[in-house]
Amino acid sequence: MPVRAYKGQPKSPKSRKRWVFFCLLISVSMLFGLGKEPAKDEPIAKMTKESSAEPVSVEADLILPLTPPPESKSTRIMGYIANNENLTEAFMSEDISRADALELIDVLHRDIKRSSFNPNIVRRGDRYELELDSHSTIQSLKYTRQNDRETQFIVERIDGQLKARQENQPLKREAIIVSGRIKDNIWNALRETGENPALLCDKLEYVFEYYIDFYNDCRTGDQFTLVVEKLYGKSGAFVRYGDILTAQYEGDKESFQAFLYTDSKGNRNYYDAKGHSLQALFLRKPLNFTRISSPFTTRRFHPILKKYTRHHGVDYAAPYGTKVWAIANGKVSFVGRKGPLGNYIEIEHNNGYKTGYGHLKGFVRGLRKGQRVNQKQTIGYVGSTGRSTGPHLHFNFYATVNGKYKLINPTRKINRPAGQSIPEKYMAYFHQQRDQYLALLDRKNGSIVTTALPTGVVAE
Numbered sequence: 001m002p003v004r005a006y007k008g009q010p011k012s013p014k015s016r017k018r019w020v021f022f023c024l025l026i027s028v029s030m031l032f033g034l035g036k037e038p039a040k041d042e043p044i045a046k047m048t049k050e051s052s053a054e055p056v057s058v059e060a061d062l063i064l065p066l067t068p069p070p071e072s073k074s075t076r077i078m079g080y081i082a083n084n085e086n087l088t089e090a091f092m093s094e095d096i097s098r099a100d101a102l103e104l105i106d107v108l109h110r111d112i113k114r115s116s117f118n119p120n121i122v123r124r125g126d127r128y129e130l131e132l133d134s135h136s137t138i139q140s141l142k143y144t145r146q147n148d149r150e151t152q153f154i155v156e157r158i159d160g161q162l163k164a165r166q167e168n169q170p171l172k173r174e175a176i177i178v179s180g181r182i183k184d185n186i187w188n189a190l191r192e193t194g195e196n197p198a199l200l201c202d203k204l205e206y207v208f209e210y211y212i213d214f215y216n217d218c219r220t221g222d223q224f225t226l227v228v229e230k231l232y233g234k235s236g237a238f239v240r241y242g243d244i245l246t247a248q249y250e251g252d253k254e255s256f257q258a259f260l261y262t263d264s265k266g267n268r269n270y271y272d273a274k275g276h277s278l279q280a281l282f283l284r285k286p287l288n289f290t291r292i293s294s295p296f297t298t299r300r301f302h303p304i305l306k307k308y309t310r311h312h313g314v315d316y317a318a319p320y321g322t323k324v325w326a327i328a329n330g331k332v333s334f335v336g337r338k339g340p341l342g343n344y345i346e347i348e349h350n351n352g353y354k355t356g357y358g359h360l361k362g363f364v365r366g367l368r369k370g371q372r373v374n375q376k377q378t379i380g381y382v383g384s385t386g387r388s389t390g391p392h393l394h395f396n397f398y399a400t401v402n403g404k405y406k407l408i409n410p411t412r413k414i415n416r417p418a419g420q421s422i423p424e425k426y427m428a429y430f431h432q433q434r435d436q437y438l439a440l441l442d443r444k445n446g447s448i449v450t451t452a453l454p455t456g457v458v459a460e
């Protein structure tokens, strides 16, 4: 299995593709319970005419309820969508006529909302199960997507008519302790815990997205513990991770704790030990960047001007086209060309803050002055317009000092206005949950939580 370095990896489209491919490999090999990686172009073996040997035994074990033994003369066909195959081709490869294949697809189109499932868009690894009667007439189809084993799309012949419906599988939940120490990066550290970093890393990043930049802030020796839900199908096979219920990061510079809490309106957010929301006014960064190519400084040698100038912004190197988002809610106060900054966006936020995003390749379609934008809403794309030698984002961060905007260093600890707190009347309840979580954070990696988890948190 290739090891992908996490830190400082350029996210070029190519490496992103590789990244996606890598994630796919991990998930596929996990699902199939195989230690070895499947050869790149090898299509997933098709199981046909049920008597054939089962090349992927664990898969058969997944949550899908097995169809009751077929009646003597009917035939059951099970298979997977192969690389670059569409649904019609997949069915036809099972000796289903083109007309029958198209009829099945039409029924899916007719009866299932397109937002739930579009039969024109299928992926390698999606699984289907067909049942044919003795005249080779299709009696049923069960379809499960590779990335969502909980939902099944079923077509059945009832009174001679094919009808489609969607069915959701109930999953069994348990929570597990995941803890480790960083040697080089969070990705490898998560791997070493025995969990799947391709599925877990984003979740951990999300918990601390206001505080930790996992690409750049992680140091050797940093420790983390988290409690995450794992969801299993009927037969006990792992399906996916649920929420991270609590997490702790003990870093070289700073330490953080997060506790998931569902408020009275049903919103689920992370809070610190004192009950302050971890959502802050500003996100930690306006994009996923490769590295800081030029920090905030009063003296730097300018590559184009060939002289020392101040650089009162931060340059984040990232591939062309990388999404740039607003780090806080606000109102667009400038969008357009702005001299050396090239394509530039400025956003005014509450509390006298303003942010600027320069050298953009382009703006999000329709972005205009006066428009309100939300935190993490994409506003533009990394480029190299204006006075720039390569693709990067020039990021300006202003605070109001004596009634005037002043550029300050956004990578320093900004005095972030605290997040909302849990209302006083729920505080005792929150503390009780927090203490239950805290007790879990001391447990060994891999421990399964058998005690009841705080109510209102696990339920969905």
Ligand SMILES: [Zn+2]
Pocket: 294, 311, 313, 314, 315, 393, 394, 395
């Ligand atoms: Zn710059």
